[in-house]
Amino acid sequence: MPDFAEKDACELLDADHIAVKHLFVDYARLAFATDAAATEAQRTALAMKICEELTVHAQIEEEIFYPALRKAYADVGDQLDEALAEHREAKELITDIRGIGTANPAMDTLVAELNVVIEHHVKEERDGQFPKARTASKLDLIGLGQKLRERQQELQAERALSAETH
Amino acid sequence: MPRITTPPSRRDSNNDSAVKAAARNTDSAPSQAVADDSTDPAMAKAAQTGTLAAGMPFNPTKPSEHGFANGLAPQTGASVRPASRLPTGSTLSEENTSQKVGTVAPEGVNATIEPLDRVRVDSAGQALTTNQGVKVADNQNSLKYGVRGPALLEDFILREKITHFDHERIPERIVHARGSAAHGFFECYDAATDLTKAAPFKEAGKMTPVFVRFSTVAGERGSKDTARDVRGFAVKFYTDEGNWDLVGNNMPVFFIQDAMKFPDLVHAVKPEPHNQIPQAASAHDTFWDFVSLMPESTHMLMWVMSDRAIPRSYATMQGFGVHTFRMVNEAGTSVFVKFHWTPTAGTHSLVWDEAVKISGADPDYHRRDLWERIESGAYPEYELGVQVFTEEQAEKFSFDILDATKLVPEELVPIRPLGRMVLNRNPDNFFAETEQVAFCTAHIVPGLDFSNDPLLAGRIHSYIDTQITRLGGANFHEIPINAPIAPVHNNQRDGMHRQAIPRGRVAYEPNSLAGGCPFQAGAAQGFVSVAASIATQDEQGKVRAKPEKFADHYTQATLFFESQTPVEQDHIANAFRFELSKVTVPAIRQRTVAMLRNASEALAAKVAKGLGMVTMPEPLPKATTEVAPPEVMKSPALSLFHRPGDGSLAGRKVAILVASGFEGGFVLEAQATLLEHGVVARIVGPHIGRVSTISGEAVEADASMENAPGFLFDALILADGSESIAALAQDGHTVEFIRDQFRHCKPILCVGDAWRLVRHAGLPISMDKSLAQGGTGLFVVDAGEGGAAMNAFIAAMQKHRHFGREMDPPLL
Numbered sequence: 002m003p004d005f006a007e008k009d010a011c012e013l014l015d016a017d018h019i020a021v022k023h024l025f026v027d028y029a030r031l032a033f034a035t036d037a038a039a040t041e042a043q044r045t046a047l048a049m050k051i052c053e054e055l056t057v058h059a060q061i062e063e064e065i066f067y068p069a070l071r072k073a074y075a076d077v078g079d080q081l082d083e084a085l086a087e088h089r090e091a092k093e094l095i096t097d098i099r100g101i102g103t104a105n106p107a108m109d110t111l112v113a114e115l116n117v118v119i120e121h122h123v124k125e126e127r128d129g130q131f132p133k134a135r136t137a138s139k140l141d142l143i144g145l146g147q148k149l150r151e152r153q154q155e156l157q158a159e160r161a162l163s164a165e166t167h
Numbered sequence: 168m169p170r171i172t173t174p175p176s177r178r179d180s181n182n183d184s185a186v187k188a189a190a191r192n193t194d195s196a197p198s199q200a201v202a203d204d205s206t207d208p209a210m211a212k213a214a215q216t217g218t219l220a221a222g223m224p225f226n227p228t229k230p231s232e233h234g235f236a237n238g239l240a241p242q243t244g245a246s247v248r249p250a251s252r253l254p255t256g257s258t259l260s261e262e263n264t265s266q267k268v269g270t271v272a273p274e275g276v277n278a279t280i281e282p283l284d285r286v287r288v289d290s291a292g293q294a295l296t297t298n299q300g301v302k303v304a305d306n307q308n309s310l311k312y313g314v315r316g317p318a319l320l321e322d323f324i325l326r327e328k329i330t331h332f333d334h335e336r337i338p339e340r341i342v343h344a345r346g347s348a349a350h351g352f353f354e355c356y357d358a359a360t361d362l363t364k365a366a367p368f369k370e371a372g373k374m375t376p377v378f379v380r381f382s383t384v385a386g387e388r389g390s391k392d393t394a395r396d397v398r399g400f401a402v403k404f405y406t407d408e409g410n411w412d413l414v415g416n417n418m419p420v421f422f423i424q425d426a427m428k429f430p431d432l433v434h435a436v437k438p439e440p441h442n443q444i445p446q447a448a449s450a451h452d453t454f455w456d457f458v459s460l461m462p463e464s465t466h467m468l469m470w471v472m473s474d475r476a477i478p479r480s481y482a483t484m485q486g487f488g489v490h491t492f493r494m495v496n497e498a499g500t501s502v503f504v505k506f507h508w509t510p511t512a513g514t515h516s517l518v519w520d521e522a523v524k525i526s527g528a529d530p531d532y533h534r535r536d537l538w539e540r541i542e543s544g545a546y547p548e549y550e551l552g553v554q555v556f557t558e559e560q561a562e563k564f565s566f567d568i569l570d571a572t573k574l575v576p577e578e579l580v581p582i583r584p585l586g587r588m589v590l591n592r593n594p595d596n597f598f599a600e601t602e603q604v605a606f607c608t609a610h611i612v613p614g615l616d617f618s619n620d621p622l623l624a625g626r627i628h629s630y631i632d633t634q635i636t637r638l639g640g641a642n643f644h645e646i647p648i649n650a651p652i653a654p655v656h657n658n659q660r661d662g663m664h665r666q667a668i669p670r671g672r673v674a675y676e677p678n679s680l681a682g683g684c685p686f687q688a689g690a691a692q693g694f695v696s697v698a699a700s701i702a703t704q705d706e707q708g709k710v711r712a713k714p715e716k717f718a719d720h721y722t723q724a725t726l727f728f729e730s731q732t733p734v735e736q737d738h739i740a741n742a743f744r745f746e747l748s749k750v751t752v753p754a755i756r757q758r759t760v761a762m763l764r765n766a767s768e769a770l771a772a773k774v775a776k777g778l779g780m781v782t783m784p785e786p787l788p789k790a791t792t793e794v795a796p797p798e799v800m801k802s803p804a805l806s807l808f809h810r811p812g813d814g815s816l817a818g819r820k821v822a823i824l825v826a827s828g829f830e831g832g833f834v835l836e837a838q839a840t841l842l843e844h845g846v847v848a849r850i851v852g853p854h855i856g857r858v859s860t861i862s863g864e865a866v867e868a869d870a871s872m873e874n875a876p877g878f879l880f881d882a883l884i885l886a887d888g889s890e891s892i893a894a895l896a897q898d899g900h901t902v903e904f905i906r907d908q909f910r911h912c913k914p915i916l917c918v919g920d921a922w923r924l925v926r927h928a929g930l931p932i933s934m935d936k937s938l939a940q941g942g943t944g945l946f947v948v949d950a951g952e953g954g955a956a957m958n959a960f961i962a963a964m965q966k967h968r969h970f971g972r973e974m975d976p977p978l979l
Contacts, residue, residue: 006932008932008933008935012931012932012933013933015931015933016932016933016934016935016936016937017936018933018974019933019934019936019937019971019972019974019978020936020937020940020971022970022971022972022973022974023937023940023942023943023969023971023972024940024971025733025971026732026734026969026970026971027942027971029732029733029734029808030732030808030811030966032732032803033732033803033806033808033809034808034809034811035809035810037803110801113732113733116733117733117736117769120733120737121773123974124974124975127974
C-alpha cells in the first residue's frame with residue numbers, strides 16, 4: 002500500500018467522507034441497475050457498512066472534533082449546532098435502515114436519503130469547518146487527529162466485539 | 168383495380184397516307200380513331216393512343232371519392248395497359264440512342280432510386296478536368312497576358328473554379344446544425360404485425376437500410392460536440408414502402424408543448440442577437456429568461472441539466488421519438504406508441520469539467536468517436552422498442568399523452584423490443600451525405616401515423632419547409648442520400664435542380680393518355696391516415712388553447728429528479744448552478760429557483776446556496792392546483808445507472824503515459840490486452856516519436872501530452888521505470904494529465920514508482936482509507952504487478968466512472 006504520512010484531524014475525517022461516499026455510490030449503482038433484485042445481499046452488506054462507518058464517524062466528531070472547534074472559535078456555535086442536527090437526522094435514517102434489515106426498494110430510498118444528508122453535511126464541513134480548523138492557531142490538528150484515530154479504533158473494536166457476541 | 172377492356176379499333180379503307188400525314192402533326196387530327204398500322208410508328212402511336220384513351224371512357228373511381236367509409240378505404244385508381252410502349256413515350260425519336268441519351272427509359276422504373284453507387288465518384292488514375300469534363304493542363308496559374316501581365320477575363324478555367332468555390336456553402340440548419348452521421352441497418356427481431364403493418368417490422372430478420380444523424384441543437388455547424396445540449400437522434404429508414412424518418416432526441420421530453428413557441432425557444436437559446444454570444448451554450452440570460460417564464464420547461468430542464476446532455480459517445484446515449492405516435496396493423500387497428508432506442512453499450516456520460524475541457528482540445532470529440540468506432544469495427548448498436556398503449560388507457564393516465572413535456576414511465580408501460588440497429592458504414596462524403604440529408608417528421612410509411620401532439624403537428628410542417636430553403640428547392644428528395652429505395656412515381660414536376668427525366672407527356676391524374684398511370688394505390692397498398700375521431704368535436708370548435716392536463720408543469724420534473732442516484736442529483740444541481748451563475752440578471756436566477764421549488768425543494772435550496780442567494784424566493788405560482796396523483800413516484804429507468812450496457816469496452820481509449828526509460832514489457836502487454844477488448848491504448852509521451860524502454864528498445868509514442876491531454880482518455884496507465892518517472896515528474900503536463908483523470912473519476916493504474924507521480928499531482932492523503940477499502944478505480948500496485956492488475960483495471964473501466972472520489976469542489 003502507498004506511503005501516506007499520518008493524517009491530521011481534518012484529513013482523517015475527510016478520509017471517512019470519501020470512503021463512505023464510495024460505498025454510497027456502489028450502493029446506488031446496484032440499486033438502480035436492472036438486476037437490483039439479484040444484489041440484495043451485496044446491498045444489505047453495503048448498507049450495514051455505511052451505517053457502521055457513519056455511526057463511528059459521527060461519534061468521534063461529537064466527542065472530540067466539535068468540542069475542540071467550539072473551544073477554538075467563539076463563532077462556530079451555530080455551524081456546529083446545525084452539524085449536530087444533521088447528525089441526528091442521519092442517525093434516524095440509520096436506525097430506519099437497520100430496522101429494515103434486508104435491502105429492498107424502501108431501503109434503497111432511505112440509503113439515498115442518507116447519502117444526500119451526508120453529502121450536504123460533508124460539504125458544510127469541508128467548506129466551513131475544515132478551513133476554520135486549519136487556520137486556528139490554538140488547534141493542534143495532528144494531536145487531534147491522533148485522538149480521533151485512537152477513539153475511532155477503540156469504537157470499531159468495541160462494535161466488532163459486540164457484533165460477535167450478539 | 169378496375170380494368171377496362173380495350174375496344175377493337177376500326178380499320179378504315181385505303182386512306183393510309185392521309186392517316187400517316189395526320190399522325191405527323193402535333194395539333195389537330197382526323198375525326199375518327201385511326202387503325203393501328205405498325206409499319207409506321209407515328210401512325211401506330213396515334214392509333215394506340217386513341218385506343219388507350221378510349222379504353223377509359225369514364226373515371227370509374229369517381230363515385231368512391233365521396234363519403235366517410237370510402238375515405239377510410241380508398242380504391243386503387245383505374246389503369247389501362249397500352250398496346251405497346253409507344254403511346255406513353257415522350258417522343259418517337261427515343262429510338263435514337265447515344266452515349267449521352269442512353270436508350271429508352273426502362274418500363275416502370277425511376278432510376279434515381281438506384282443505390283448510391285450511381286453517383287459515387289472515384290478519381291483513381293484520372294486527370295483533372297473542369298466541371299465540363301475538359302482536361303485541365305495547368306492547375307497552377309491563371310491565364311495572363313505575359314507572366315507579369317494582367318489576368319484575362321476569358322480564363323474560363325479559373326472562373327469556373329472560383330465561381331464554384333464561391334458557392335460551396337449552403338445555409339446551415341437553424342437547429343441541429345452540428346451533426347455527424349452514419350449508415351447502417353435495422354434488423355427486425357420478430358414480426359410485429361399485431362401492432363403495425365410498417366415495412367421494417369413485417370418479419371423476423373428483415374433488414375432495412377438506415378442513415379442516422381446525431382447532432383447538438385443550439386450550436387452552429389462548426390461548434391463543439393460536447394456542449395451541454397439535447398442531442399438529435401434522427402433515423403432515416405429506407406423501407407421498401409418508402410422513407411420513414413424517426414426524428415428523435417436523446418431525451419424523451421421537450422421544453423415546450425406547442426410549435427407556436429418553437430421559434431421563441433430557439434431564439435432564446437441561440438447566441439444573443441446583439442453580439443452573437445455565446446456559441447453552443449444555454450448558460451446565458453435570454454435562455455433562462457424564457458424558460459423561467461415557461462414553467463412547462465421544468466421537466467426538460469432537469470434532463471438538460473443532467474449528464475444526459477453531455478454523453479460520452481453517440482453510442483452510449485438513448486434515443487426517443489419524443490411524441491406519441493400511432494402504429495396501425497393490417498386490420499386498421501391503431502395503438503399509441505412511444506419509440507425508444509437503447510444503446511447496447513449502455514448509457515454513459517461525461518462530467519461537466521471534462522466536457523468543457525474536451526471542447527477546447529477536441530471540438531470534434533463525438534464526431535471523431537463515431538467515425539473511429541465504425542472504422543475499427545466497434546459498430547454502435549441500439550435496440551428499438553416501443554411502449555404500446557391504447558387510446559382508452561391513455562385517457563386514464565394522470566398526464567396527457569399529447570403533451571411533449573411528459574413521458575410515459577416505463578414502470579407504467581414497459582418497453583416492447585422490436586429490433587436492433589447497427590451503424591456499420593461511415594459516409595464517403597460529409598457534405599453529400601451528412602449535410603444534405605433531409606430528415607422530416609412528415610416522412611412516415613403505411614403502418615405508422617401521428618398523434619394530435621401540437622408540437623408534432625408544427626414539426627410535420629417545419630422540417631420540409633426548412634429543407635426547401637436549406638437545400639435550394641423542392642427537389643431535395645432527389646439528392647442521392649434522400650432518395651428512397653422504394654419506387655417513386657408521381658406527377659410532381661420541375662423545380663430547381665430537377666434530376667429525374669420523366670418519360671411521356673402526362674403529368675396529372677386521372678389520365679387516360681398514360682393508361683391511368685401512375686394510379687392511386689388505394690387502401691390495400693397506400694398510406695391511409697387513421698380515422699382518429701376527436702371525442703369532443705361537438706362541444707369544441709377552432710380554438711387556441713391547451714388541454715387542462717398540460718397545466719401540470721412539475722409532477723414529472725419531480726419524478727425525474729427523484730429517480731436519479733444522489734450523484735446524478737448532485738450533477739443536476741451543479742449544472743443549474745453553473746448555468747445560472749453565467750446569467751447576468753439576478754431576477755432571472757431568482758425566478759428559476761422559484762420555479763425549481765415547485766419540482767424539488769432540495770434541489771432549489773442547493774442551487775440557491777450555490778448561487779449565493781441569501782433568501783429563497785417564493786415558489787412560482789402554479790398554473791393549476793388540480794393535479795392528478797402520478798401513477799409512478801420513482802422510475803429507476805430514468806437514471807443513467809439503470810443501463811450500464813453489455814460491458815463492452817470497444818471504442819474506449821486508454822492513455823499509457825511514458826517517457827524514455829519505462830518498463831516496456833508491461834506496457835506492450837497491457838496495450839495488447841486492452842486491444843483484445845476493443846480498447847485503443849495509446850502510448851502517450853512528452854512528445855511523439857521514439858521513447859525507449861529500460862532495456863533500450865524503441866517504442867513509438869503516437870500521441871503527446873501536448874496534443875492529447877488526459878481528459879480525452881477513458882482511463883490512464885502510469886508505467887513504472889525510474890527514468891521515465893523522473894522525466895514525467897518535471898513535465899508540467901503530467902500533473903494536469905493525472906489530475907484530470909482523477910477529477911473525472913476515471914480508472915488509473917499506477918505501477919511501482921509511478922505512484923510518486925500521483926502524489927506529485929496532489930492526490931490527497933485522505934484517499935488512503937478509500938484505497939484500502941477498494942472500489943476506487945485507482946489501482947496502486949507494486950513494481951512488476953501491473954500485468955496482474957489488468958483484469959481489475961478492465962473491470963473498473965466497465966464501471967465507466969468512480970464517483971466515490973467526487974467532492975464538490977473537487978478534491979484535485
